[in-house]
Amino acid sequence: MSLLSDLINLNVATDKIIAEYIWIGGGSSMDLRSKARTLPGPVDDPSKLPTWNYDGSSTNQALGEDSEVILYPKAIYKDPFRRGNNILVMCDSYTPKGEPIPSNTRYNAAKIFSHSDVVAEEPWFGIEQEYTLLQKGVNWPLGWPIGGYPQPQGPYYCGTGADKAFGRDIVDAHYKACLYAGINISGVNGEVMPGQWEFQVGPCVGISAGDQVWVARYILERITEKAGVVLSFDPKPVCGDWNGAGAHVNYSTKQMRADGGYEAIKKAIEKLGKRHKEHIVAYGEGNERRLTGKHETADMSNFKWGVADRGASVRIGRETEKAKKGYFEDRRPSSNMDPYIVASMIAETTIIWKP
Numbered sequence: 001m002s003l004l005s006d007l008i009n010l011n012v013a014t015d016k017i018i019a020e021y022i023w024i025g026g027g028s029s030m031d032l033r034s035k036a037r038t039l040p041g042p043v044d045d046p047s048k049l050p051t052w053n054y055d056g057s058s059t060n061q062a063l064g065e066d067s068e069v070i071l072y073p074k075a076i077y078k079d080p081f082r083r084g085n086n087i088l089v090m091c092d093s094y095t096p097k098g099e100p101i102p103s104n105t106r107y108n109a110a111k112i113f114s115h116s117d118v119v120a121e122e123p124w125f126g127i128e129q130e131y132t133l134l135q136k137g138v139n140w141p142l143g144w145p146i147g148g149y150p151q152p153q154g155p156y157y158c159g160t161g162a163d164k165a166f167g168r169d170i171v172d173a174h175y176k177a178c179l180y181a182g183i184n185i186s187g188v189n190g191e192v193m194p195g196q197w198e199f200q201v202g203p204c205v206g207i208s209a210g211d212q213v214w215v216a217r218y219i220l221e222r223i224t225e226k227a228g229v230v231l232s233f234d235p236k237p238v239c240g241d242w243n244g245a246g247a248h249v250n251y252s253t254k255q256m257r258a259d260g261g262y263e264a265i266k267k268a269i270e271k272l273g274k275r276h277k278e279h280i281v282a283y284g285e286g287n288e289r290r291l292t293g294k295h296e297t298a299d300m301s302n303f304k305w306g307v308a309d310r311g312a313s314v315r316i317g318r319e320t321e322k323a324k325k326g327y328f329e330d331r332r333p334s335s336n337m338d339p340y341i342v343a344s345m346i347a348e349t350t351i352i353w354k355p
Helices: 002-008 105-113 116-121 168-181 208-227 262-274 276-282 318-323 339-352
Strands: 017-024 032-039 052-055 068-078 087-094 124-135 185-190 196-205 229-232 247-252 305-307 314-316 328-330
Touching (some): 017 068, 032 208, 068 168, 068 208, 087 208, 105 208, 124 208, 124 339, 168 196, 196 208, 208 339, 262 318, 262 339
Parallel strands (some): 017 087, 305 314
Antiparallel strands (some): 068 087, 124 196, 124 229
């Protein structure tokens, strides 16, 4: 293994770089794929990167007789695994004719974020990504006795100690790797259910929120792969009296952040309530197992908002209420939500949509 580690960390004396192209596959909502290619030198502008192709028939995105799907580079990040001038490249997928394939959710999101009304409002997003670490081979949370349960929830949220925090090395490695990559990761914490953690990305403007969350997820997948731990974004990984996993979206516009922005916040929340059912459909698979009205959630069949209420669909913080400006938190999205879909839908509903 020492030879393998030495070779992985080998400093290759060349001007060439390795670019890891990342895209979303068609197998599930969390189907991340990637492959690497050599480039003649450093690149810092995605428009200067070449397009590439992959076998879409092996990712459930094309038929075997016409399987070629084209990758268009959209965002570049430093590679925390290979380091040096090597890069991670977030891409979206198109047919050879240049048409977005059905699973390319970034394409429609980019159209919404380029709308003049949305650009003028400069929407900020802060996404709280929860996830669960599972023991490989048994798909049971890390730190839990196999086939059994730990002590009830209570001591685990932001907890410390070998009997409360399971997987902290993975969490810290991910935190630093994201900072190295250029992801605007703003924090991490242990969650209410043992073996469950959260990282926050943001504030990010517009489409970059989706790019950064997806690449942060990719980096976490790679780290857990190395650690021999399974990463789960299931919104309710364990049935019973255990918290689920969400991806709360903190959101503001220029009007909301300005003096007197509280009225704009309330108007935006009112619009979200009117389109509640449409948003719920788009907010992640299996979310009905999480949004039950228990474990810090609102029942998915009803919409309600409140100040400092973690049982609400949308929560306003005390500081925002006091300052009469700021942001609100949409608590409905599940941990496996697509940030391109969710972020652009919030912007469309609150800025473009006319009731």
